[in-house]
Amino acid sequence: MTCTKLISMTGYLVRYVDLREPKPRAIHESVYVMEKDALAALGLMGLNVLEFITTRFQRGGYLVIGIESAKPKRVAEIDLCQLWEQSAPVANEEAAATPDSEVRPE
Secondary structure, three states, rough: OOOOOEEEEEEEEEEEOOOOOOOOOOEEEEEEEEHHHHHHHHHHHOHHHHHHHHHHHOOOOEEEEEEEEEEEEEEEEHHHHHHHHHHHHHHHHHHHHHHHHHHOOO
């Protein structure tokens, strides 16, 4: 059984203005990264990637000035078994930290 997955990531350079800042406002830049499967899901739902990113920034109170595709795309191989082993202890610690008062007997 193979426990690895090859992921492909695409970055988009987003230039935006924070509308909460006093005038004159500075232009900020941020890289928004999306995985290939997420891009495919947007396509299946009939959504445009640029509109999706713009909407996400607008919800945060920002005005998007421009979006460019950042080159090159990056590909990484993820070992899912190793990732599971690293995340399992964290989940167990969070479950142990839950107070007993939240557990309701049936």
